[in-house]
Amino acid sequence: MSNKERFLSTQEFKMPKMGESITEGTIINWLVDEGQSFEEGDILLEVATDKVDNEVPAPASGRLISQKYGPKEVVPVGEVIAVLELQDGVAPKKAAKKSSEVNKKDPKISQLTPNSKQKSTAKQTAFKVNENVFVSPLIDSIARQHHISYEELARIPGTGKDGRLRKTDLMNYISEGRPYKFAQAVVTPSGFQVPDLKFDKGTGKIIEMDRMRQMISDHMVFSATTAPHVTAYVEADLTEMVQWRNENKVTFQNKYNQKLTFTPLFIEAVAKAIKDFPMINSSLDGTNIIVKDEINIGMATALPSGNLIVPVVKNADTLNLKSLAEATNDLVGKARDNKLKGDETKGSTFTISNVGTFGSVMGTPIINQPEAAILATGIIKKRAEVMERAEGDSIEIRHMMYLSLSFDHRIVDGFLAGSFLRRIADYLENFDTKRKI
Structure with missing residues (x-):
C-alpha cells in the first residue's frame, strides 16, 4: 500500500448549515468536477x-469522487451532496464555519427570470384568463416563494379537473421562464384590450441584469402589484436634534469608538412610534393580520454595485443609542464589503429608506414585502421658517426634513398611517437636548 493510499479516506460531504434559520440551500454551481x-x-x-x-x-x-446534486437543486441542510477522498481522514463537518459569504439575490428568483441568453420555449404572446383557477395551499406556497401574484396564476392554463391549476402546471410554467408574466389578455371583441404599443426602446449598450438586480426587480413588481400602496407625508423640524448631534458626535466617537450618524436616531424614534401603534408592525396572511412580537428595523443600504440590500437591526426597541450605533455601523460596513450573513438580512418587520443620503427631498418607497409599511427620510435641509414664539412670530433658519410613509391599504388605514407618521415626527422634533451620551 502506497503512502498516498494510507493517508486518504473517503468521506461524505454534507450540505453545511449557513445560518440559524437556514434549513436548505440551492446549489449554484460546482467549481470542482468529479x-x-x-x-x-x-x-x-x-x-x-x-x-x-x-x-x-x-x-x-x-x-x-462524485456529486449527488447538481446546479439549481435545493438541498436540505445535513444532506449528503458529494463524496470526497480526503487526506489524513479529515471529516468535512466544519466546512460551514469557513464559508465566506457574498451578498447576492435570492437564487430561487434568479431561476425564474430568464436573461438575454435564456429564451422561453413558449411562443404565445397572449394568455387566456383561467376563470376557474383554484389556488391550493401547495400552489399558494410555491407562488409566494417565487413572487408570482394571483393575477399571474390566473394566466396559467390548468390541466386539472375543471381547469384547476396543478403543481406540474406551475412548475412547467416556471421552467419555461414565466412566458405570461407580462403578456396581454385575450378578450372578447366587446371587451377592452390593452393595445400593443410596441415602444421604441432605442439602441445602445446592453447591460445584462445581475442576479441581485433581477431579485430586486421581481420583489418590487410583486410588491407594487400585490399591495395597494398609499403614501402619506409630514415635515419635521430637526433643528434641536441636529445641533445635539453636532455637539456630541466627537465625544460619542471617543467614548464608544463609533460614529454617531442620524440612522440610529431615526431607528430609535421609529421603534418608539411602533410601540405606540403596533398594528403598523404587521403582515397580511390571507385574511389574517399578523401583528409581530418583535420590532426588527430594516435599513435599505446601497451596495458598491449600485444594488440595494436591507440589513436588519433586530429588537431595535430594546437597544440604547450606543447599541443602535454599533449595530447600524456594523451592518452598513458589512454591506459595503459584501460580508453580510443570511440571518442579518432576514426578519425585518418595518423598513427605513434614507433617500436623503442621495440628496432627495422626499420619496415614495415601495413596501418591503411582507411588511405593512415603509418609511422614507429625505435630506435634512436648512430653510427659513416662520416660528411662533410667545413674544411673536419670527423667521428663523431651521433644519427641516420630509418623511413619507408608504403603507399597504389592505392592512393600514389613513388614520393609523397618519397618526404613526406624525408620532415619528414628534419624537424627532421633541428631542431631548439635555440627553447624556
Whole structure:
C-alpha cells in the first residue's frame, strides 16, 4: 500500500448549515468536477440561501469522487451532496464555519427570470384568463416563494379537473421562464384590450441584469402589484436634534469608538412610534393580520454595485443609542464589503429608506414585502421658517426634513398611517437636548 493510499479516506460531504434559520440551500454551481483534485481551502461549490451566496471550501486536500446534486437543486441542510477522498481522514463537518459569504439575490428568483441568453420555449404572446383557477395551499406556497401574484396564476392554463391549476402546471410554467408574466389578455371583441404599443426602446449598450438586480426587480413588481400602496407625508423640524448631534458626535466617537450618524436616531424614534401603534408592525396572511412580537428595523443600504440590500437591526426597541450605533455601523460596513450573513438580512418587520443620503427631498418607497409599511427620510435641509414664539412670530433658519410613509391599504388605514407618521415626527422634533451620551 502506497503512502498516498494510507493517508486518504473517503468521506461524505454534507450540505453545511449557513445560518440559524437556514434549513436548505440551492446549489449554484460546482467549481470542482468529479475526479478533480483540490487543495485545502479551495472552493468546492457555491450555495445560495436568501439574498446570500456562500462559498463552501474544502476541509482538506483530496479529490472529488462524485456529486449527488447538481446546479439549481435545493438541498436540505445535513444532506449528503458529494463524496470526497480526503487526506489524513479529515471529516468535512466544519466546512460551514469557513464559508465566506457574498451578498447576492435570492437564487430561487434568479431561476425564474430568464436573461438575454435564456429564451422561453413558449411562443404565445397572449394568455387566456383561467376563470376557474383554484389556488391550493401547495400552489399558494410555491407562488409566494417565487413572487408570482394571483393575477399571474390566473394566466396559467390548468390541466386539472375543471381547469384547476396543478403543481406540474406551475412548475412547467416556471421552467419555461414565466412566458405570461407580462403578456396581454385575450378578450372578447366587446371587451377592452390593452393595445400593443410596441415602444421604441432605442439602441445602445446592453447591460445584462445581475442576479441581485433581477431579485430586486421581481420583489418590487410583486410588491407594487400585490399591495395597494398609499403614501402619506409630514415635515419635521430637526433643528434641536441636529445641533445635539453636532455637539456630541466627537465625544460619542471617543467614548464608544463609533460614529454617531442620524440612522440610529431615526431607528430609535421609529421603534418608539411602533410601540405606540403596533398594528403598523404587521403582515397580511390571507385574511389574517399578523401583528409581530418583535420590532426588527430594516435599513435599505446601497451596495458598491449600485444594488440595494436591507440589513436588519433586530429588537431595535430594546437597544440604547450606543447599541443602535454599533449595530447600524456594523451592518452598513458589512454591506459595503459584501460580508453580510443570511440571518442579518432576514426578519425585518418595518423598513427605513434614507433617500436623503442621495440628496432627495422626499420619496415614495415601495413596501418591503411582507411588511405593512415603509418609511422614507429625505435630506435634512436648512430653510427659513416662520416660528411662533410667545413674544411673536419670527423667521428663523431651521433644519427641516420630509418623511413619507408608504403603507399597504389592505392592512393600514389613513388614520393609523397618519397618526404613526406624525408620532415619528414628534419624537424627532421633541428631542431631548439635555440627553447624556
